[in-house]
Amino acid sequence: MKPLLDIDGLSKYFQLHEQQKLIPSCNAVKVTVYPGQLTALTGPTGSGKSSVLKCIFRTYLPSSGRILYRDQEDKVIDLAQASEHRILQLRRRDIGFVTQFLHCLPRKSALDITIEPLLTRGVSHQEAQRRGRDLLAQLRVPERLWGLPPATFSGGEKQRINLARGLVARPRLLLLDEPTSSLDPGTTQNVAELIETIKQEGVGILAIFHHPELVQHLADQTVRLLAPAPVMQEPC
Amino acid sequence: MNPGYELPVDDVNYNFAFLDELAKREIRRNILKAISIPGYQTPYASREMPMGRGFGTGGLQLTLSLLGAGDTLKVIDQGADDSVNAVNLRQFVELTCPGANTTERAAEANIIQSRHRIPEDKLTADQILVLQVPTPDPLTIVEPSEARRKIMHGEGDYAPLLTRLYEDIVQFDEIAISNRYPTRLNGHYVIDSSPIPRFDVPKMHQSAALILLGAGRERKIYAVPPFTDAVPLAFEDVAFRTEAFLDSKGNRRHCDRCTSATSYLDEIIHPDGSRHWQCSDTGYCNERRTQLQNAECEEARS
Amino acid sequence: MKKILEVRGLSRIHGPGCPLCFENTGAEAETNVCASCGSVVAAQNVSLDLHQGEILGIVGESGSGKSTVVKTLFFDAEPSAGEARFFDGDQQLDLFSLNAARQRWLRNHRFGMVYQNPNLGLNFNVSSGGNIAERLLMSDVANYASIRQRARDLLTRTEVLGERMDESPRRFSGGMQQRVQIAKALATRPPLLLLDEVTTGLDLSVQARILDLILEIQHELNTAMIVVTHDLGVIRLLAGRTLVMKYGQVIESGLTDQVLEDPQHAYTQRLVASAL
Numbered sequence: 001m002k003p004l005l006d007i008d009g010l011s012k013y014f015q016l017h018e019q020q021k022l023i024p025s026c027n028a029v030k031v032t033v034y035p036g037q038l039t040a041l042t043g044p045t046g047s048g049k050s051s052v053l054k055c056i057f058r059t060y061l062p063s064s065g066r067i068l069y070r071d072q073e074d075k076v077i078d079l080a081q082a083s084e085h086r087i088l089q090l091r092r093r094d095i096g097f098v099t100q101f102l103h104c105l106p107r108k109s110a111l112d113i114t115i116e117p118l119l120t121r122g123v124s125h126q127e128a129q130r131r132g133r134d135l136l137a138q139l140r141v142p143e144r145l146w147g148l149p150p151a152t153f154s155g156g157e158k159q160r161i162n163l164a165r166g167l168v169a170r171p172r173l174l175l176l177d178e179p180t181s182s183l184d185p186g187t188t189q190n191v192a193e194l195i196e197t198i199k200q201e202g203v204g205i206l207a208i209f210h211h212p213e214l215v216q217h218l219a220d221q222t223v224r225l226l227a228p229a230p231v232m233q234e235p236c
Numbered sequence: 237m238n239p240g241y242e243l244p245v246d247d248v249n250y251n252f253a254f255l256d257e258l259a260k261r262e263i264r265r266n267i268l269k270a271i272s273i274p275g276y277q278t279p280y281a282s283r284e285m286p287m288g289r290g291f292g293t294g295g296l297q298l299t300l301s302l303l304g305a306g307d308t309l310k311v312i313d314q315g316a317d318d319s320v321n322a323v324n325l326r327q328f329v330e331l332t333c334p335g336a337n338t339t340e341r342a343a344e345a346n347i348i349q350s351r352h353r354i355p356e357d358k359l360t361a362d363q364i365l366v367l368q369v370p371t372p373d374p375l376t377i378v379e380p381s382e383a384r385r386k387i388m389h390g391e392g393d394y395a396p397l398l399t400r401l402y403e404d405i406v407q408f409d410e411i412a413i414s415n416r417y418p419t420r421l422n423g424h425y426v427i428d429s430s431p432i433p434r435f436d437v438p439k440m441h442q443s444a445a446l447i448l449l450g451a452g453r454e455r456k457i458y459a460v461p462p463f464t465d466a467v468p469l470a471f472e473d474v475a476f477r478t479e480a481f482l483d484s485k486g487n488r489r490h491c492d493r494c495t496s497a498t499s500y501l502d503e504i505i506h507p508d509g510s511r512h513w514q515c516s517d518t519g520y521c522n523e524r525r526t527q528l529q530n531a532e533c534e535e536a537r538s
Numbered sequence: 539m540k541k542i543l544e545v546r547g548l549s550r551i552h553g554p555g556c557p558l559c560f561e562n563t564g565a566e567a568e569t570n571v572c573a574s575c576g577s578v579v580a581a582q583n584v585s586l587d588l589h590q591g592e593i594l595g596i597v598g599e600s601g602s603g604k605s606t607v608v609k610t611l612f613f614d615a616e617p618s619a620g621e622a623r624f625f626d627g628d629q630q631l632d633l634f635s636l637n638a639a640r641q642r643w644l645r646n647h648r649f650g651m652v653y654q655n656p657n658l659g660l661n662f663n664v665s666s667g668g669n670i671a672e673r674l675l676m677s678d679v680a681n682y683a684s685i686r687q688r689a690r691d692l693l694t695r696t697e698v699l700g701e702r703m704d705e706s707p708r709r710f711s712g713g714m715q716q717r718v719q720i721a722k723a724l725a726t727r728p729p730l731l732l733l734d735e736v737t738t739g740l741d742l743s744v745q746a747r748i749l750d751l752i753l754e755i756q757h758e759l760n761t762a763m764i765v766v767t768h769d770l771g772v773i774r775l776l777a778g779r780t781l782v783m784k785y786g787q788v789i790e791s792g793l794t795d796q797v798l799e800d801p802q803h804a805y806t807q808r809l810v811a812s813a814l
Contacts, residue, residue, distance in 0.1 A: 017804030018811075058793055060800040084779055084793055085539065085589060103774075103795075107750060391639050395675040399664055402671045405682055406704050471682035 002070060004173055004204035005033040005056070010065035010080075012051050024228040025051040029065070031206065031223045033173065038195065038205040040215045043225035049208045050100070052225070053175045055080070056206070057097045058087045069094075072172065092120060097175045098166035102150060102158040110153075110161045111136065111146045117169035135164045138194065140187050156182040167194060174198065176207035180214065192217060246334070253300040254332040259283055263301040263457070267448060270459040275425030277372050277389075282455040286328075291321060292351055293452030295368035296328075299349045302364065305335025310345035315353040315500070315516035325349065340519050352415070354436040356499045356520040359445035361462060367430040367449045372456040374418040374428040394418075394426050398469065405474055417476075418469045426469065427458055435478045435500045440466035481513070491515045494524035541625055542730060542762045543588040543611075548620030549786075550606050553577025555618065565784040565805060570601050580606040582786040584620070590729065591760040595777030595794060597767060597809075603786040604766045608732040610634075611764070612651045613641045624648070626729070646676040650723030650761075654735035656715035659722065660707050666693065666718045667703035673725040692721040696751060713744035717751070724755065731763045737772060749775055770813045774798060782806045 012025040026048025033039045041049045054060040056067055056079060067079040071094065079087065091097075096117070111132050118128035136146055139160040145153065150161050159182050166174065176195075180188045188211065195218055199205065209215050215222060245251055253260070259281075266280040285293040292313075303309060309329055313322040317340040326338050339345050342355045351368040359365060375385045378396035388394070397418055404412045415431045419440065429437050430449055440447060440460050447460040460466055470476040481489045481501050490497050492512045499520060501513040515521035551559055556575040563572055563579040570578050581603040588594050596604040609615040611622060611633070622633040626648060633641070645651075653659040660669050670689040679685055693703050696717040702710070707718050716736055723731060733752070737745040749772060755761060765776050773780050773794055780797045782790040782805070790803040801807045 014800070015802070017807055054799070059795045061792070061796060061802065084791075085587075087793060088592070088778055089539070107746060387638070391642065393642070393676065395672050396661075398675040399661075399668050399672040402675070402682065402685065403664060403668050406665065406667065406686075471685075472680045474682045 001034050002074075003032045003068075004035045004070055005031070005206065006066075006068040006070075006076075007031040007052070007056070008066045008068070010052065010055060010067060011063050012048065012055055012060055013063050024048075025060075026055075026225060027228050029223075029225060032221070033204045033206045034220070035172070035204045036199055036202045037220040038199055038207055038218050039221040039223060040219035041206065041208045041223055041225060042215060044227055047225040047227050049225055050177055053097065053177050053206065053208070056175060057091070057095060058084075059097075069173070094171055095173045095175065096166045096169075096171035098162050098177060098179050100159075100177045100181070102162045106151060107149055109147045110141065110150050113150065113161060114164040114168055117165060121169055123169075132164065132168060135168050136160075138190055139164055140190065154182075156184070156187075159183065160187070163191065167198065170198065170201055170203055172203065174203050174205045174207075176205060176209075178208050178210045181210040188214070250332060252305075252333060253303055253336075254285075254328075255283060255297065255300050259297075260301040263297055266457050267298065267301070267459065270448070270457045271446070271461045273425070274461050274464050275421035275427045275458055277427075277456040277458050279455055280457050282452045285452070287324070289453035290370070292325060292349070292368040294450030294454075294457075295349050295351070295366045295452075296325060296450075297452060298366045298448050298450040298457065299329070299347055300332075302347055302366075303329065303333050303336050305333075306337075307347060308337040308339050308345045310339050310342055310348045310519070311350075312348070312353060312355070312517070312519070313351045315350075315355075315502075316518045318518065321351065341523065342519055352431045352433075353500070353516055354432055354439045356496075356515070356517045358439075359443065361444040363445040365443075365445050365447045367432065367447065369428065369430040369449045369451040369456075370453070371416075372428055372449065372451040372454050372458060374416070374426055389425060392424055394469070397426065401469060401471070405471075410477070411470065411474065420465075420467045420469060421460060422464050427460075429466075429468075433479060433500060434468075434476070437466070437468050437476075438478065442466075489513045491521060491524075494521045494528060496521070496524055539589045539591060541587060542590045543586075543625070544623040545584060545586045545607075545611070546621050548584040548607060548610060548622065549582050549618050550580045550603075550610060550615065551577050551618045552580060563785060564787045565789045565803075568785065570603075570785050579786050581610075581617075584783075584786075584788050586781060586788070586791070588730075588762050588764065590762055591756070592779065593756060593763045593765055593777045595765050595767065595773040595780040596783060597770065597773050597780055598783035599768055599809075601785060602783040604768075604783050605734050606786075607783075608651070608734050608764055608766055612649060612732055613645055614651075624730070646673070647726055648728050648730065650726070650728040650731040652716065652719045652723050652731070652733045652736045654738055656707065656712070656719055659719040660715065662706055662708045664706065665704045666698065666707045666710070666721075669707065669718060669722050670725050673722050677726055688725065689721075692725055693718070695755075696721040696724075697747070711744075713740050713748065716740065716748055720748070720751065720755075724759070724761075727759065729762060731761045732766075733763060734766045735768070736765075738767065738769070745772075752776060770798065770810065782809065 008030055010029040011027050014023040029052055043049055051060055055062040062080045068076050069079050070076050115128040115132040141160050150158050163179050180191050192214060263280055266278045270278040311322045311326045313319040330338055342357050346362055347364050349366040373385055375388055375397060379385050401411050415433050416428050417434050417437050418426050419429045419437055420426045442463050444462055446462050449458050468476040483489055488497050489501055491514055493514055496515055499515045502516045504512045504514050554575055555577050558574045559572040559577055559579050560582055562574055563570055564582055584607055598604045610617045617634055624631045624633050667689040670692055671685045674685050690700055690703060694700060698714055698717050707715050737748050777794045780794045781788050784805050790806045798810055801810050
């Protein structure tokens with residue numbers, strides 16, 4: 001089977017000009033993700049797991065390395081070099097990212113936030129709302145919260161909205177950054193089941209899990225990242 | 237100019253029709269230009285005349301440039317031949333144009349100079365109507381800069397003017413402009429139709445006679461060539477309307493002097509306080525009265 | 539998605555200009571003023587691409603040249619150098635080489651602009667409905683009833699009370715004036731909308747509603763927009779891609795979340811760190 005995502009030699013460091021520092025984030029990372037399978041990133045805090053996801057999504061600019069993605073037409077593109085417009089296109093349909101923190105539009109209800117990816121794909125409002133409600137119910141989000149803006153929700157509630165939005169429209173590649181860190185065991189189990197379902201639908205997943213059991217249950221492959229090298233001084 | 241030509245000066249050395257021949261030529265050239273571009277405000281070198289600006293110097297310069305011995309001129313002001321300004325202008329022409337005739341009967345005149353009215357009787361292709369204009373540019377009310385107005389005319393951008401009409405309809409349920417109604421000529425330039433009432437604007441459309449408009453102070457000449465479309469600005473669904481002269485019962489008023497029910501009427505308040513209605517066009521009114529009186533005599537005799 | 543606008547090498551110099559102007563000014567020189575001739579280089583070699591339906595943000599502090607860019611695109615100011623290509627259907631228009639009449643036509647029919655100062659975008663001698671009517675009348679709509687209906691619809695859409703459509707915008711609050719401006723700009727359904735600091739100076743809640751309105755409009759009409767602001771929050775909310783400008787130059791450009799979370803240029807890093 002051909003890989004959906006093939007990362008080779010990915011390195012990221014931050015160049016802080018004011019402080020004259022070079023902060024390494026991850027180094028020479030090699031990861032593969034296959035359609036319908038889940039690859040888990042593991043490693044100690046600070047080993048750059050989130051950075052890898054962000055580099056794929058282009059929230060971070062990779063410092064070096066290749067991020068080869070196989071698109072719907074079986075063409076391989078290097079996400080690290082792709083144009084901004086191409087990345088925006090891919091973010092709309094191909095690549096989903098469930099981040100640790102919910103960055104969303106203020107004053108929009110939880111349900112509206114959840115169904116937005118469906119609306120951009122042309123799903124009717126009625127149908128989108130139906131699917132959104134189902135998913136929120138599955139994630140055990142209390143119904144009274146569905147019409148409220150998430151700004152005042154608890155961490156766990158926000159995380160579930162985030163998840164719902166990330167999962168409601170099936171992307172080809174799904175990036176998950178600690179999706180269950182604030183959830184109770186019951187809900188975590190539901191999320192695991194959802195992920196299983198998604199895998200079966202052919203979605204390739206790259207995930208960072210807080211709970212090692214999830215890695216055991218869901219991961220088809222595991223990549224362990226090492227802590228990055230110590231800080232280097234920027235040459236003057 | 238032909239050096240052998242003898243200038244037709246009178247015994248105190250005024251040229252025929254007061255203006256020198258070169259001035260007349262410049263004005264006639266600009267008249268031709270104005271006719272060629274219907275509604276375009278043609279600039280010209282407006283001469284100093286022996287009356288103040290605002291008394292019809294623009295119209296007068298047009299008339300003097302066109303008048304020759306054998307031509308017949310009628311001058312009216314607010315429709316009347318006997319108002320002060322009309323009388324002054326007529327006397328001025330009689331003084332400076334020996335050989336040119338003057339008349340009060342529109343049918344006899346081949347040049348009619350008028351302020352604020354177009355005569356009731358339909359003008360023919362042998363006649364020229366000269367209208368006196370205070371401000372030639374209809375865009376003045378919405379754009380103070382002349383440079384920008386010229387560009388707006390050139391591009392046919394009359395949106396601010398139409399917005400004015402829109403605002404009128406919003407406020408008054410109809411377009412509230414009473415005179416100087418903006419009128420589009422030949423599908424392009426919008427002109428200030430001069431202070432003629434709305435009643436007279438339709439007379440400009442497809443007129444057999446040439447209509448010239450002169451602004452002396454503003455130094456512009458423009459024209460409505462014969463048989464040109466002259467369409468007052470309006471909306472598809474809010475049409476242009478003329479004065480109806482209806483009494484309280486909805487009947488069209490008549491002229492007290494000549495019984496006409498189709499002419500533009502002036503409201504006259506007599507010393508005893510009673511209101512009477514009378515044709516504004518005195519020449520037309522007088523002719524009708526004469527005809528009526530003749531008819532009465534005929535009847536009385538038979 | 540198709541490209542709608544392509545700008546290359548846009549520059550604007552106030553003053554005589556000299557061969558050293560670009561060298562003496564810009565982000566590195568930390569000034570707009572040319573030391574050799576005293577000219578002010580408001581914008582230097584700005585290039586950008588805009589696709590149909592996308593929102594591009596231009597962020598920068600005072601003097602960065604961000605407003606200059608949109609002003610030249612809307613033909614309020616003339617560039618000293620550069621090209622801008624506008625893709626309209628199957629036509630490709632070289633904006634700065636068009637004659638004045640053609641530029642005015644584009645302003646009236648294909649572009650919309652909302653200014654920070656409502657005095658520039660609205661006619662206060664005319665009612666708010668009349669302001670919209672004026673824009674419609676420029677595109678030859680001649681039916682009073684339909685003009686009135688469209689004006690009413692647009693004002694309702696931008697949440698200006700219907701009862702106030704016959705009042706002059708002079709009497710409105712700042713937020714409402716901006717909403718009338720937006721309604722007016724949208725009257726001709728332009729494919730390109732330029733927004734110059736439209737919420738700067740407004741109360742936060744008012745600002746929020748206007749930003750929400752802008753997003754809704756973009757979803758409904760798929761209008762491409764350039765949003766100029768100094769507020770990073772506005773950029774984060776509205777723009778998919780962002781340009782960062784300093785002293786007339788574009789010093790960084792990228793996806794908005796990337797520019798805000800992984801800024802590359804020293805100035806951008808400082809800017810992001812300074813956000814409240």
